Each structure stands twice: as structure tokens, then as C-alpha cells.
Amino acid sequence: MSDASLVERSADGDTAAFGVLIRRYGPHMRAYAARILGYGDGEADDAVQEAALQAWQRIDRVEDPERVRNWLFRIAANKALDRLRRRHPHADLEAMVDAPDERPVDEVVAARMQVRELARIVQALPDAQRAVWVMREVGGAPYAEIAEATGLSAPTVRGLLARARRRVIEQMEGWR
Structure with missing residues (x-):
């Protein structure tokens, strides 16, 4: 239906x-x-x-x-x-899914370490930045929807998201 x-x-x-x-x-x-x-x-x-x-x-x-x-x-x-x-x-933002993986063990370990680090970085973001980052990057929500959900203006959402992205990129630089 x-x-x-x-x-x-x-x-x-x-x-x-x-x-x-x-x-x-x-x-x-x-x-x-x-x-x-x-x-x-x-x-x-x-x-x-x-x-x-x-x-x-x-x-x-x-x-x-x-x-x-x-x-x-x-x-x-x-x-x-x-x-x-x-x-x-x-609370801890990290969520690891322990599903069987066909990749070599070293790749799986590296990927999980990277996910843990990303989760740690995202968890450390201020509440508003974390919320908009998760809604946009994980949920794929458009800016207008994030603005409506958070009660913030679209420009504020864009600014918070830009700061969150910059912080995540800077702190994940070692994983490139």
C-alpha cells in the first residue's frame, strides 16, 4: 500500500x-x-x-x-x-555494526578505527553543530528542513554546518 x-x-x-x-x-x-x-x-x-x-x-x-x-x-x-x-x-555518538565483512582484516580494522575517530569528533561538536551535521550528512535533509526542525534560520544552519564540516575535516586530516 x-x-x-x-x-x-x-x-x-x-x-x-x-x-x-x-x-x-x-x-x-x-x-x-x-x-x-x-x-x-x-x-x-x-x-x-x-x-x-x-x-x-x-x-x-x-x-x-x-x-x-x-x-x-x-x-x-x-x-x-x-x-x-x-x-x-x-552520550557516545559512536555506533559500530559488527556485521561480517569480506575485506581483508587490516582494511576492516582501519575502517573501524576511522569510524570511531569520526564518531568521537562528531560527538565533541557543540550540540547545534552536531545536530545539523547529522541531519545533513547522515540524514541527507535539505537546509530548509533542518532549519524548520531546529527552529533556526537557513543562514544559521549553513553557518553551523560549515563550522562543523571544517572541524571534522581538520580533525580527520590524518586519515586521508
Whole structure:
């Protein structure tokens, strides 16, 4: 069933249709929230639950049902950003997937070390820079969507992203 059909049915009160949307996009929303928040204590799960509840309450307001995925991700990002603003110190951003790898062991080890270093660098970014960096570089969100999700202006988002990128590039220079 298409996203648009599921949105229409959900807006009419069909909880099963909404459940399909959440099962379809929930794991991705969780990964997105986890990257914003940092991995660790389950806050991403809580952010996604809050996002799902808010989405259910506002599903009848979706302007473009074909883009419900972006709408859900924006809500999840907002919930994650709310949590990020409320807490200190920050959780570890690193997430390593220990899937089998066909590359030579030395390449796998080097790649994992590089990912750990990138995670450490991103985790050390100020909250606002980390949030916009993750939303853009990991989530692929456009500037306007990041601005809307964070409540910042588009020029501010561009500036924060530029500073974050510069810092990441400078600190990852040894890995080139």
C-alpha cells in the first residue's frame, strides 16, 4: 500500500494503517534519532515513541502524503533535538555494526578505527553543530528542513554546518 493511501486511511482513524507507517519507517526514525542523540541509553527509542504519538495526533495535517517519510523524520528529529537540549553530558555518538565483512582484516580494522575517530569528533561538536551535521550528512535533509526542525534560520544552519564540516575535516586530516 502506498504511503499516501496509508496517510489518508490514518487520517480517517485507521490505527492499523498508521501502524504500517510506523513499522515501515520506525526503525529508520530510531537510527536517525540515535545519531542525533548519541547511542546508549534508549533515549532514541523514547524520542521515536514521542514522535509516533505526535504523528498520530497530527496525521490529518500532513500536507503532502507522498512525503510522509520526511514528515515523520522531521518529527523524530525535533523530539531528539528537544532531548538533546535538555541533557548534559552527551552520550557516545559512536555506533559500530559488527556485521561480517569480506575485506581483508587490516582494511576492516582501519575502517573501524576511522569510524570511531569520526564518531568521537562528531560527538565533541557543540550540540547545534552536531545536530545539523547529522541531519545533513547522515540524514541527507535539505537546509530548509533542518532549519524548520531546529527552529533556526537557513543562514544559521549553513553557518553551523560549515563550522562543523571544517572541524571534522581538520580533525580527520590524518586519515586521508
